Amino acid sequence: MASVTKLRSRDLAALSEFAVSRPSTPEKAVTERRKYRTVWISDVHLGTRGCNAAMLIDFLDHVDSDTMYLVGDIIDGWQMKKKFYWPSTHNDILWRVLKRAKRGTRMVYIPGNHDEIFRQFTGLNFGGVEIRRQAIHETADGRRLLVLHGDEFDAITLSHRWLAHLGDAAYTAMMALNRWVAGFQRVFGLPYWSLSKYAKAKVKNAVEFIGRFEEIVAREAGARGVDGVVAGHIHTAEMREIDGVAYYNDGDWVEGCTALVEHYDGTMEILHWADEMAARSASGVAALAAA
Ligand SMILES: [Mn+2]
Numbered sequence: 121m122a123s124v125t126k127l128r129s130r131d132l133a134a135l136s137e138f139a140v141s142r143p144s145t146p147e148k149a150v151t152e153r154r155k156y157r158t159v160w161i162s163d164v165h166l167g168t169r170g171c172n173a174a175m176l177i178d179f180l181d182h183v184d185s186d187t188m189y190l191v192g193d194i195i196d197g198w199q200m201k202k203k204f205y206w207p208s209t210h211n212d213i214l215w216r217v218l219k220r221a222k223r224g225t226r227m228v229y230i231p232g233n234h235d236e237i238f239r240q241f242t243g244l245n246f247g248g249v250e251i252r253r254q255a256i257h258e259t260a261d262g263r264r265l266l267v268l269h270g271d272e273f274d275a276i277t278l279s280h281r282w283l284a285h286l287g288d289a290a291y292t293a294m295m296a297l298n299r300w301v302a303g304f305q306r307v308f309g310l311p312y313w314s315l316s317k318y319a320k321a322k323v324k325n326a327v328e329f330i331g332r333f334e335e336i337v338a339r340e341a342g343a344r345g346v347d348g349v350v351a352g353h354i355h356t357a358e359m360r361e362i363d364g365v366a367y368y369n370d371g372d373w374v375e376g377c378t379a380l381v382e383h384y385d386g387t388m389e390i391l392h393w394a395d396e397m398a399a400r401s402a403s404g405v406a407a408l409a410a411a
Contacts, residue, residue, distance in 0.1 A: 143215040144208040148181035150223075155184045157260055158382035162191035162269065162352025163372035165234065166210045167200040170374040173209035179379060179393050180216045188225050189255065190217070191352040191370055192232020192269030199234075221248030228255055232269035232353060256346065261386030263347040263366070270337060270353030270369075277333045330356050334369070338362035350380060357390045 161179075165171045199205070221227040227249045231238040241251045254268040333354050339362075341349035348366030357371030357378040368388060371378030377393045 143212040145177050145212045147216065147219070150184070153182055153184040155186075156381040157185060157384050157386075158187045158189070158257065159183060159185040160189045160191055160267070160350055160352075160368075160370040160380040161373065162232065162370050163193040163355055163374060164190075164213070165193060165196040165199070165372075165374055166213060167196045167205055168374075169205060171196075171210065172373050172377050173207070173213060175377045175393050175397065176373045177209065177212055177216065178397060179377075179391075180213070180220075182396075183379070183381070183391070184220070185225060185381070187257075188217075188220065188227050189257070189267055189350070190227070190229040190249075191267060191350065192230050192271075193234040193352065193372075194229070194232075195235045195238075197235050197237045218247050218249070226250075228252055228267075230254060230267060230269055233271035257350065259382055259386040259388075260384055263386065265348045265350050265366070265368070266341045266344060266346045267350045270333070270351035273333060273336045273340065277329065277336055330354055334358065334360070334367050335362055338365040338367040341365050341367075357392075359388055359390060 161176075164176060166173075217227065229238070229249050229251050230253065231251065238251060239253065242253045244251050254266060257265045257267050259265060337349055337351050342363060342365040346365075348368060350368045350370065352370055352372070354369065355372040355375060356369055357376055357380070358367065358369045359380070360367055366388075368380050370380035371390065379391045379393065381389050381391055383389065
């Protein structure tokens, strides 16, 4: 297991210090926040220049929830191993996450492939953050949703189209192979290969790749007997019904800057934060002009 760098206790001690120190970006008043039953975010990629930290800080300062799921690729461990990049705004995000766990938000962290280093802590709780491999979320209207990152399906998503026409036995065998390939990559320290990057490099086929990922994830969720699934990983926010299974993807904070939320009646919505910020500054300008 040479590829998995074990976290040291002083790293964890450093993480817990965020809970007591002050953020460099002051936090806005908690009372002004819109409250949802549940919030899902993923693919933040802290530790990379791609992370849109300012926008995520703004989101966290305007939105609150009873439960929050961090659906993987929150910290980009692979990039940090190559080149250390950690501006104070990235601390400010961790500070806010730990702070809201302390204030009583149930915080569930499901590490993805870029932060798989945290998968070794599955089942543990750090400062009120539960680390899970996947979770079942029950909505206010009684639906059961499987919550997972989604890298579990990379190999099968990329295999040939004819797989879609095979029977369940072949599909199950393919899933086992997929897990084996992922394990092989880990054991031999091979660089993990990014599905979303590959899809984007082949722009012509990107739509097809994304569609295939969505179908496979929904199918797997259906096979497990749940009503729907929430994933991240492909950096493409979506909510649609696939063969009777509700498919949700919370998107990312690199390009799209989106979150998935559940209202108190169980209604689901994708928040596009760039649009929300633009609308807010437009109404601010209008208020100034009227004054
Ligand atoms: Mn991922």
